[in-house]
Amino acid sequence: MSDDRGAAGLLDDRPELDAALEAALAVDGEHDGWTFDDIDVDSGAFGELVSRDIVEKRGDEYAVADPTAVRRALDGDEAAATTASERGVDLNWLTVPDVDGRAAGLFVAALSALVLSRAYVVGSVYRGGDIVLSGNDPYYYRYFVELVAAEAGGGADIASLSVLPSAVLKGEPLMIATLWWVAEMLGGTTETIGHVLAWYPVVSALLSGVFVYLLAVRMTSDRRVGLASVLFLALVPGHALRTSLGYADHHAFDYPWLGLTALALLMAMTTARGRESLRSPVPWVAGALLGVGITGQTLAWEAGPLLVVPVGIAVAAKTLLDVDTGRSPLVTNAPVIGGIGLGAILVWTVHANWEWQTELVAGTPILLLGGACGVVTTAAVVGRAGGSAKQLAAVDAVVLVGGLLAARSLFAEHWTAAVSRTDALFRSDTIAETIGLFNPGTVGFLLLFGFALVMALPVMAWGVRQASQDRADWLVVTAYAWYFLALATIQVRFVGELATFAAVFAGYAFVWVAAKVDISRPVTAEQSGPITKALMPEPRTLGLLCVLFLLFGSLGLVQVPVKTSQVTTDGGQYLTAAAIERDAADHGLEYPENYVLSQWGKSRMYNYFVNGESRSYGYARNNYERFLSAANGTEWYGRLQGRVGYVVTLDVAGFGQETIQSRLHGNYGSRSDDAAGLAHYQAVYATESGANKAFAVVPGATVTGTAAPNATVTATATVTLPNTEFEYTRQTRADTDGRYAVVVANPGEYTVEEADSTATVSVDERAVRNGTTVSVE
Numbered sequence: 027m028s029d030d031r032g033a034a035g036l037l038d039d040r041p042e043l044d045a046a047l048e049a050a051l052a053v054d055g056e057h058d059g060w061t062f063d064d065i066d067v068d069s070g071a072f073g074e075l076v077s078r079d080i081v082e083k084r085g086d087e088y089a090v091a092d093p094t095a096v097r098r099a100l101d102g103d104e105a106a107a108t109t110a111s112e113r114g115v116d117l118n119w120l121t122v123p124d125v126d127g128r129a130a131g132l133f134v135a136a137l138s139a140l141v142l143s144r145a146y147v148v149g150s151v152y153r154g155g156d157i158v159l160s161g162n163d164p165y166y167y168r169y170f171v172e173l174v175a176a177e178a179g180g181g182a183d184i185a186s187l188s189v190l191p192s193a194v195l196k197g198e199p200l201m202i203a204t205l206w207w208v209a210e211m212l213g214g215t216t217e218t219i220g221h222v223l224a225w226y227p228v229v230s231a232l233l234s235g236v237f238v239y240l241l242a243v244r245m246t247s248d249r250r251v252g253l254a255s256v257l258f259l260a261l262v263p264g265h266a267l268r269t270s271l272g273y274a275d276h277h278a279f280d281y282p283w284l285g286l287t288a289l290a291l292l293m294a295m296t297t298a299r300g301r302e303s304l305r306s307p308v309p310w311v312a313g314a315l316l317g318v319g320i321t322g323q324t325l326a327w328e329a330g331p332l333l334v335v336p337v338g339i340a341v342a343a344k345t346l347l348d349v350d351t352g353r354s355p356l357v358t359n360a361p362v363i364g365g366i367g368l369g370a371i372l373v374w375t376v377h378a379n380w381e382w383q384t385e386l387v388a389g390t391p392i393l394l395l396g397g398a399c400g401v402v403t404t405a406a407v408v409g410r411a412g413g414s415a416k417q418l419a420a421v422d423a424v425v426l427v428g429g430l431l432a433a434r435s436l437f438a439e440h441w442t443a444a445v446s447r448t449d450a451l452f453r454s455d456t457i458a459e460t461i462g463l464f465n466p467g468t469v470g471f472l473l474l475f476g477f478a479l480v481m482a483l484p485v486m487a488w489g490v491r492q493a494s495q496d497r498a499d500w501l502v503v504t505a506y507a508w509y510f511l512a513l514a515t516i517q518v519r520f521v522g523e524l525a526t527f528a529a530v531f532a533g534y535a536f537v538w539v540a541a542k543v544d545i546s547r548p549v550t551a552e553q554s555g556p557i558t559k560a561l562m563p564e565p566r567t568l569g570l571l572c573v574l575f576l577l578f579g580s581l582g583l584v585q586v587p588v589k590t591s592q593v594t595t596d597g598g599q600y601l602t603a604a605a606i607e608r609d610a611a612d613h614g615l616e617y618p619e620n621y622v623l624s625q626w627g628k629s630r631m632y633n634y635f636v637n638g639e640s641r642s643y644g645y646a647r648n649n650y651e652r653f654l655s656a657a658n659g660t661e662w663y664g665r666l667q668g669r670v671g672y673v674v675t676l677d678v679a680g681f682g683q684e685t686i687q688s689r690l691h692g693n694y695g696s697r698s699d700d701a702a703g704l705a706h707y708q709a710v711y712a713t714e715s716g717a718n719k720a721f722a723v724v725p726g727a728t729v730t731g732t733a734a735p736n737a738t739v740t741a742t743a744t745v746t747l748p749n750t751e752f753e754y755t756r757q758t759r760a761d762t763d764g765r766y767a768v769v770v771a772n773p774g775e776y777t778v779e780e781a782d783s784t785a786t787v788s789v790d791e792r793a794v795r796n797g798t799t800v801s802v803e
Contacts, residue, residue: 033099036078046071047100050081050090052247058300059087129249133239136256140235143260143586144228144270150594151272156635157220158600161593164223164274165630165640167202170194171219174206181210187380199382200325201279223274230278231269234526235259237285242530244292245499248537248549255533257575258481261582262529263589264474264521270590277522279326284333285526287319288506291337294361295344295498301357313361317368320391324373325382331390332513333523336506337366341398342422343505345405347496350415355405363402366395400425459519463511473589474521475528476582482507482531485538489531503527536578545570595631598713603635605711605748606672606720610636613795615671622720623650623666624674632674645669654687659695662686663706666723673707677717691719694745695771697755705756705769708794714749725797726769727789733760733780743774743789770794778802 036043046067053065062072075081082091090096151158159165170190178186187195187203194202209222238259239252246252259265268277293312297303304310320337324330341362348355370391377388404425408418463470471479489504507527513520540546545567576583603622610620617639622632626647634640653662654675666673675691682688683700695704707721733739742755758768760780770776773791777784787802 033078033080033096036074036080036099043071043074044100046075047080047096050075051093051096051100054090054093055297055299055303058302059084059089061087132249132253133256136239136253136260137232137235140256140260141228141232143266144231146587147271147590147594150596151224153597153600154604156600156604157217157224158272158595159220159223159274159631160270160272160590160595161275162627162630162643163276164272165634166642167198167205167274167276168219168223168634169630169638169640170202171206171209171223172216174202175209175214175216175219178206178210178214181207181214195380195382196384196387197328198276198279198326199380200322201276201327204279205274224272227269227273227275227278228271230281231259231265233282234265234269234285237282237289238526238529240289241285241292241503241527242533244289244296245503245530246534246549250537250546251530251533251549253533254536254575255529258478258532258536258579258582259525259529261579261586262475262478262521262525263582263585264518265525266586267589267593268522270593273590273593276327277519280323280330280333281522281526283319283322283326284523287316287323287334287337288502288526290315290319290365291340291362292499292502294365295340295358295502298358298361300353304357304360309361310364313363313365314368316362316365317372320366320369320394321372321376324369324387324391325376328383328387331387334390334394336502336509337362338394338397338401339509340502340505342401343493343501344498345401346415346418347494347498347501349405349409349413349418351496352409355402355409359398359402363395363398366391366398370395397429400429460517462516463514463518463521470518472581473585474518475525476580476585477578478525478532478582479528481535481578482528485531485535486511486528503530507531532578536575539578540571540574543574545574595628598715598718599628599631601713602674602711602718602720603632606632606674607636609710609720609722610671618669618671620671621645621669622672622674623653623670625650625676628674636672654681654685656686657684659686659689659704659706663723667725670723672710673721673723675719675721677715690721694719694752694754695721696753697740697757703754703756704771706771708771708773709745709747709752709754712747712750716750721771722795724771724794726771727773727793727797728767728769728799729776729778729787729789729802730765730767730799731778731785731787731802732764733766734782735762735764736760737764737766737780739766739768739778739780741768741770741776741778741787743770743772743776745772745774767799 033047036047049065049067053060057064065072067075072081076083076088079091080096081088147160151160159168173189174186177183177189184203187199187206190199190202205219205222205226208226209219212218212222235256238255242252242255243249265281267273268275269281290312294309294316297306297312298309316337320334323333327333341359344359344362345355347353348358373383373388373391376382377385382388401422404421405418408421413421461468461470463474486504486507489500489507493501493504507524507530510520510524510527514524534549537546537549541548606620606622617637620637621639622629622636623646624632626643629643629646629650630640649665653666653673656662673690675687677691678687686704689695689698689701689704690707692698693701693703694709695707697703705726706724708724708726709719710722711720712718729741731739737760738757739760740755740757742753745752745754754770754772754774756768756770758766760766770789771794773789773794776787776789778787779785785802787800789800792798793800
């Protein structure tokens, strides 16, 4: 065995051979024994390594004599190399690598671009002292985080989570618990909770960017690919929407767990290459992180089991490579099996103690563990019997079908539940996220990905070939990418998950194209080796790279703000909610008297600010459209009375003149030439543009008096709102005795006219709100 002066002396004499030493270490870390064909160095450099006894021949194969000593020599720490070598301990995994300042700076710059693309909507979230979350569902999570915080006595009071209903404990328990705990650590106030929910999607994007970079660099040994991947992730509109500031939906919480799981799986599979490699803690640490990732994914979302399926796919594919290359599947997959087992234990322990998730969901990691063990054991048996990878694939297919049939028979109840949950993947309704990525009626793959997916697909196809050549790193990322592409093809709700991996392939494609047009060095990844440095290019080259990136990223650059604006709460909606809140406070209304009936996609937002009850939008979804489309406003008042305090209308087309929508939004409930007026809907606010209007549901004041028998009586008042003024007119007919009564919804000074006379009557706010009768003198 060489001493460390062999490597150190070689670098002193031939510093240009540092890349050859890095390549030797890389290939030695992946193989117990290897040949010259496995290492990407020329024969002269390889001969030098052998002649210096840095690489030694072992039978028909080669190996690095002392990997630790070589690493220390490369790092410039000769004394540490000698000490570690003498003890025979591999401490390389504990060392902190030298930080390439330029690479770190570029990495921070790429992450900054990612954060900026998510946080630029800060003005739409922080308004008038309020934290206005985006979309509808974030107010659901805000409601329950505040509910737990109100019960909790501190961050250690886990028992406070017991106030959560079963629907939450079986839905997104880890997300609610984590957001509450973080908010509690930062103060636990309602305002703090608002800040935490507003910023957690951006933090999720940042963590996802880190994992994308690590996946790309680990897979390609090229920092340039990592940087390009982060930048493409920044410009994936579908991911930007889900992780934009204020959009505190559950999907953003899933992405870091997904990145952690994929990276840990990749590390475990690429570092466990033989019995010798299992003596290093690295694959076992990776396996433990895999278990943590599986735990997080399963407990974060009731559909979390869908996100761990690629782990099983990757294990099955890896066993085919193991059999094909003659490795022991039991050895090389031991850390992965251990990680899955850890995840199964953790998930079931949490489920058993806190009743998080259903038995079906909590049992998924156990099923994954059983399947992985079965696949690995089968591969070991086939390998020992001298079978081929094709034969193993056939056996796996038979075992899979048999296992599914057995599960259907032995666990009929759970099978039925699983199938019913799977049916939700193929449902089609008015919720946009249920349509497919390649739906013929849309160009969603472009609007949600820009050109990133177009760039990624060829590399994803090439990735299958790379994976088949015993590249476990490409295998993992490729398996995840194709799996989530399949799910996104069914429902676009999985676009964010796909983006994590599509960005890696798009980044590779960009560096490859840049090299082809001679503005960048050739891309690596043909063989694992020393990491290509990300040097700052010359100004001219940098300019060309920027132009090239804008060419491929232009559509994403345009679509990111377009998609994000679709979920942010616009100024008119916020101002309308604030106006309703003030009106409800002025009149001392309590829930449900101050419930706001609105378009269901904004129902939770309005009700959070007005009454704090943002738990459900079911009532709005079932009644709002029916209410607007109806013609009988008095009948609907009877239905809404005591249940609804306010109605919000929008400037939308498609309603007839007789509908409540047209009469209320178009005429403020006033009589027109085309339709009668409405009696029970008091105008309380209208935006400057008139696009958003709010009406209080009131009994209305009854104006009574006498006129000529059967005379037409018209009552008119000028109503002034903060941004507008309108004439409110109601009309009725006197009876045969000359008595009349007309209900008016707005306070004001009314002019009451009939054919031969005119009178005035004052109707105040209390009369409108209390249903008081006012007589015309």
